[in-house]
Amino acid sequence: MxxxxxxxxxxxxxxxxxxxxxxxxxxxxxxxxxxxxxxxxxxxxxxxxxxxxxxxxxxxxxxxxxxxxxxxxxxxxxxxxxxxxxxxxxxxxxxxxxxxxxxxxxxxxxxxxxxxxxxxxxxxxxxxxxxxxxxxxxxxxxxxxxxxxxxxxxxxxxxxxxxxxxxxxxxxxxxxxxxMMASSYYFRIRIKGKGGHGGYPHLCINPISAASHVIAAIDTFNSLEQSVFRPTVISTGMIHAGEKEIVIPDFLEMQGSVRCLHFDHEQVHARLRELVTKACDLCRCTCEIELKCGNSxxxxxxxxxxxxxxxxxxxxxxxxxxxxxxxxxxxxxxxxxxxxxxxxxxxxxxxxxxxxxxxxxxxxxxxxxxxxxxxxxxxxxxxxxxxxxx
Ligand SMILES: [Zn+2]
Ligand SMILES: [Zn+2]
Missing domain, CATH: 3.40.630.10 (Zn peptidases)
Structure with missing residues (x-):
């Protein structure tokens, strides 16, 4: 034909x-x-x-x-x-x-x-x-x-x-x-602190402060821990916490994606879990991390x-x-x-x-x-x- x-x-x-x-x-x-x-x-x-x-x-x-x-x-x-x-x-x-x-x-x-x-x-x-x-x-x-x-x-x-x-x-x-196209996993991080009055932060544990450490850790990971020959990107797309300016919230939730254009995504995921846990620990918060496959x-x-x-x-x-x-x-x-x-x-x-x-x-x-x-x-x-x- x-x-x-x-x-x-x-x-x-x-x-x-x-x-x-x-x-x-x-x-x-x-x-x-x-x-x-x-x-x-x-x-x-x-x-x-x-x-x-x-x-x-x-x-x-x-x-x-x-x-x-x-x-x-x-x-x-x-x-x-x-x-x-x-x-x-x-x-x-x-x-x-x-x-x-x-x-x-x-x-x-x-x-x-x-x-x-x-x-x-x-x-x-x-x-x-x-x-x-x-x-x-x-x-x-x-x-x-x-x-x-x-x-x-x-x-x-x-x-x-x-x-x-x-x-x-x-x-x-x-x-x-x-x-040819990166794997993409979606992460959801739940950070638990202790809410209270904005005037007394020392009596509370602010999950928003913990989130700022998590973000700094992710940015450092992106820029300093990855070879440019092994493309990897972690991006945060959503953060939700708090409802009032004078109230420190109990919880915070952040979501984003981890993309890898190489076969070692499990290693990257393990490092993300470690960074998040340690950053939250530093701020006296506890956390849960879920990773869900968007595509391989x-x-x-x-x-x-x-x-x-x-x-x-x-x-x-x-x-x-x-x-x-x-x-x-x-x-x-x-x-x-x-x-x-x-x-x-x-x-x-x-x-x-x-x-x-x-x-x-x-x-x-x-x-x-x-x-x-x-x-x-x-x-x-x-x-x-x-x-x-x-
Ligand atoms: Zn399409
Ligand atoms: Zn499309």
Whole structure:
């Protein structure tokens, strides 16, 4: 099959699908309409199996005419709690919710690919799994895995995924070997002191003073304890304590995130626990620390990286395959799949200042560059072909 030709024949349909999803965005685990559209679209393709998973998740399976490896492709389907201000004629019709991260594009691309593959079974030496994942923005992948998604998918030997990227130029594909997106854990620290009258601090134990020591310790850790070659960031995003200026509170709660673009996150977490405990101890406070996984480290498989780099070169030209300074401190829960099976994840560039498609993801004015959809489909279909034949 001529993949490029097949993709361009379906391009208009994929753009139509994407615009419809864009008009009707839905939040994580509430993607009911989206999920129904996906299931019905896949059903019309006569796939071998279609499963619902974790409520709104959908897994479609297509067996080729010859036996071979099983490869899974993943698209995320959720939108964000954002009021859209993109000015597009097909803007969100749901107040306060918008596809401002491009997941409508990811979903439409994977549906288009499924349609092409379904009419070319004779060219598939193996099995293809199309996985549509809810709630990427808040750890939906782990829920699907807990609900048995990988078993339903027939335990694939490789997983591919991508993200449309507003700060990479249109016509480029970027990827990194190994770590590409940071692990992200959320921390919640509860500090307990002893409340009382603001005029008598010596009779109280102020948890706010303890928090200032915790923050100083975290800042020192960030600046002095970490090698710049091992990117690590601890950020505090919320602090709540007190209700009145003349009252010293009993409690304080602070929350934030710990991000690591390397495999030693456990060491960083242990040090954070130690710093917080010691800083609170210094101020005679007690504390509890909880750490919850937002997403794991997304690290590409080195062999799949080589295959993907070669493929991308064929799609956009070797000069447009970016492999330096590609890794980011943001995360994607695609990592939950790729830490269990060899995975490959890359960015499809879509920035074009003239079209306004260089506005950051998650911004109210975010615009998707629909020209990137064909690139994304061609890239993944060629990569699957190469992988199954390797
Ligand atoms: Zn996002
Ligand atoms: Zn996203």
């Amino acid at each position: 001529d993949i490029q030709k097949a993709v361009s024949a379906i391009q208009e349909e994929v753009i139509g699908l994407r615009r419809d999803l864009h008009r009707h965005p839905e939040l994580g685990f509430r993607e009911y309409r989206t999920s129904k559209i996906i299931s019905e679209y896949l059903a019309a393709l006569n796939l071998d199996e279609i499963h619902q998973c974790s409520g709104t998740g959908v897994i479609g399976i297509l067996r080729g005419s010859r036996p071979g490896k099983t490869v899974m492709m993943r698209a995320d389907i959720d939108a964000l709690p954002i009021q859209e201000e993109s000015g597009e004629p097909f803007s969100s019709e749901t107040p306060g919710i918008a596809h401002a991260c491009g997941h409508d594009g990811h979903t439409a691309m994977l549906l288009g690919e499924a349609k092409i593959w379904a009419s070319h079974r004779d060219q598939i030496p193996g099995t293809l799994v199309f996985l549509f994942q809810p709630n990427e923005e808040d750890a939906g992948a782990q829920v699907m895995i807990d609900d048995g998604a990988l078993e339903l998918a027939g335990n694939p030997q490789a997983v591919f995924g991508c993200h449309l990227k507003s700060n990479s130029p249109i016509g480029t594909i970027s990827m990194a070997p190994g770590p 480290l997304l690290a590409n498989d080195e062999k799949l990286f080589e295959l993907a780099k070669e493929t991308a070169g064929e799609v956009v030209g070797a000069d447009n395959v970016l492999t330096r300074d590609v890794a980011v401190m943001g995360g994607d829960d695609f990592a939950e799949f790729s830490m269990r099976i060899p995975g490959m994840y890359y960015f499809i560039g879509m920035a074009d200042p003239e079209k306004g498609t260089d506005v950051p993801n998650h911004n109210t004015k975010f615009r998707l560059n629909e020209d990137a959809l064909a690139t994304g489909m061609e890239m993944q279909m060629k990569l699957v072909t190469k992988y199954l034949n390797s």
